[in-house]
Amino acid sequence: MLLTFPLLDARALERARAVLANAPWKDGRDSAGDQAAQAKNNTQMPRDCREARELSAMVLQALDASPMFLSAALPARIFPPRFNRYGGQSNHYGPHVDSAVRFAENGLRVRTDLSCTVFFSDPADYEGGELVLHGPDGQQSLKLPAGHAVLYPASQVHEVKPVTRGDRLACFFWVQSLVRSDSQRRLLLEFDQALTVLRQQGGDNESTVALTGTYHNLLRMWSET
Template sequence: MIVVENVLSPEVLSEATKALAELRWEDGRKTAGATARRVKQNQQADLTSRTGTKVRDMLLDTVKRHPVVEAYARPLKFAPPLISRTGAGDTYGLHIDNPVMGKGDARLRTDLSFTLFLSPPEAYEGGELEIETVFRTESVKLPAGSMVIYPSTELHRVAPVISGERYVFVSWIQSAIRDAAQRAILFDIANLKVGLARAFPAGSAELLTLAKTEANLIRMWADA
């Protein structure tokens, strides 16, 4: 699990927040799988409208371009995103995300899930994203504009919202690197490259060797 802070600039966050008031909302169970449908109680936006399409594309493009998302997730495909609204009394009980989503060319394996928070934490009480790991339950409630990426293999839930409204932008990623341990190695290398770039000149043997190592590992491990 990784937290990526300040994914959205203040300008993009402000534009997205204003758009929320213009969206049409529908029962969130519409897109849930058979198991999740029984524990899902929230609303999600109709993103087929003009405003919905605009805000969806703006947020997804921002996520895709973020260097930490690229380095950590190594995205191959993104599932169609959702914007969810969880109000007072609403919740999304413990569930697991569908392992495969979409049809035809849009079909993908869900390796990673992400939640991009659009509401500041003081705007609602409760509503923590709780992720069940082997060792403990991680409780996540981030500032507006920040996101968490976590394995789609983990059980998770949204705690009941006691007051206020919680808005989030969510989607799923099929990584080009199927194995989580291999992704972790590549993420370490990406971070090492940033650090070494401060210590060695561009084109140095050290940086070239590290770039070669990264490229050859990707060549060995990538689905495409």
């Protein structure tokens, strides 16, 4: 399941860009595994710098306030957000698959069910830099407005095309979901969205209460905590 949604409002974006303008950067290959390091050519903000901590808190707060993210991802654990830049000579990330388990600096282990990218740069500010997802039905190319996020299965082969003008600034992280199966998460999201519409149209009644119970019983059956 691939999902795009707005995450950061104009005020948050303005602050994020001010922080990013003065942020330190280093070789992004330092955080990649053996296979990914051969394909990775970008720069990345040190995870323990002041700027990274501030932006990470901003993104996590926005995720916690996003009904779409919470309903689609059903997060159990979130790997602390990190931040990268593509431009100049460090401008692409070739086809790769994310590691199945990520180890955070606080000892947290996160099974990477879902990958998420949050775009900070407007598409007009750079050329190239598309996030390309490779799947059984072909390729999907994404270049989202600033402040928007894309959520997709971490098991998919994906890449970032070379940036040929400007800089592409983004946030990335992984989610361990309460529900491991992508197809089950999709069904729960569709169920939740349809139930929300029914409640908006007719309020709570005997049928919506019963359907809410069915949703939670499915989540209870499929979730891992």
